[in-house]
Amino acid sequence: MQHRRPRLSKKAKVLAAASVALTALAGVTVAQAGETSRKCGAFDTVTLGKYYVNNNLWGQDKATGSQCVWDNSQSGSTISWGTSFGWANNSKGTDADVKSYASTVLGWHWGWKVDKATTGLPIRVGDRKPVKTAWDFTLSSNPGTLDVAYDLWLHAKNTADWADQPTDEIMIWLNQQGGAGPLGTKYGSVSLDGAMWDIYQGNIGWNVYSFVRQASTTKATLNIDDFTQALVRRKLLSNDKYLSGIESGTEVFKGSGRLDTKAYSVDIG
Numbered sequence: 001m002q003h004r005r006p007r008l009s010k011k012a013k014v015l016a017a018a019s020v021a022l023t024a025l026a027g028v029t030v031a032q033a034g035e036t037s038r039k040c041g042a043f044d045t046v047t048l049g050k051y052y053v054n055n056n057l058w059g060q061d062k063a064t065g066s067q068c069v070w071d072n073s074q075s076g077s078t079i080s081w082g083t084s085f086g087w088a089n090n091s092k093g094t095d096a097d098v099k100s101y102a103s104t105v106l107g108w109h110w111g112w113k114v115d116k117a118t119t120g121l122p123i124r125v126g127d128r129k130p131v132k133t134a135w136d137f138t139l140s141s142n143p144g145t146l147d148v149a150y151d152l153w154l155h156a157k158n159t160a161d162w163a164d165q166p167t168d169e170i171m172i173w174l175n176q177q178g179g180a181g182p183l184g185t186k187y188g189s190v191s192l193d194g195a196m197w198d199i200y201q202g203n204i205g206w207n208v209y210s211f212v213r214q215a216s217t218t219k220a221t222l223n224i225d226d227f228t229q230a231l232v233r234r235k236l237l238s239n240d241k242y243l244s245g246i247e248s249g250t251e252v253f254k255g256s257g258r259l260d261t262k263a264y265s266v267d268i269g
Helices: 025-029 224-233
Strands: 037-039 045-048 051-054 063-075 078-089 100-107 131-139 145-155 168-177 185-192 195-203 207-213 219-223 242-268
Touching (some): 045 063, 045 078, 051 063, 051 242, 063 100, 078 100, 100 145, 131 168, 131 224, 145 224, 168 224, 185 207, 185 224, 207 224, 219 224, 224 242
Parallel strands (some): 168 207
Antiparallel strands (some): 045 051, 063 078, 078 242, 100 242, 131 242, 145 168, 145 242, 185 195
């Protein structure tokens, strides 16, 4: 089941087909030092306390290749994990199609895998609870076309389950490579948490807002409340909405590489 959707690349032709020979595909299935549990099947998961790592291969039907995820460690609310991938377009795929989104999940992701009481979600946007998150990661060199981003899910009620479509989705792009770009059109720019961000607005049956960091980074400390309130101030989001799920990972359009998260945490309240 596809739980995510395609996003358009700003430079759909940025990588010529010949430049994306998947020389690392064989390595995708080889364990690396420090890995605890490696999963390579579609939607395989690894639970890490209140989080789980999801090998989300929702766009694999438009690609040739594979992807794996693994966990390294957990200490309290801080986890370490990684993913390796190698994707090339098949006859159905283009550079504008996201092939996979290996990611950690906290809370709702088209249902609940970890007990709600453990996750601390959902929370009402207007209650202004701080949602502090830190992420320190590395990307392999020349990984292709991708972004590294948070993905936040919001609902109109605090009882959302697997069948409840979100009303709003907020992405926070920390890093973009190979011409990857967000859904929709540019709305404006804003300074938040020590960086400048471009805001994009789109709709795919629910509202999609993307904050794209103007200078890509591999390390960030954010308060999610700052981003939701930036939308509230612009009358794009209601304080009555509930933040139900927080994901973090890499959307891969095309290419071979790996993402290693050295430390990631989300602390609510």
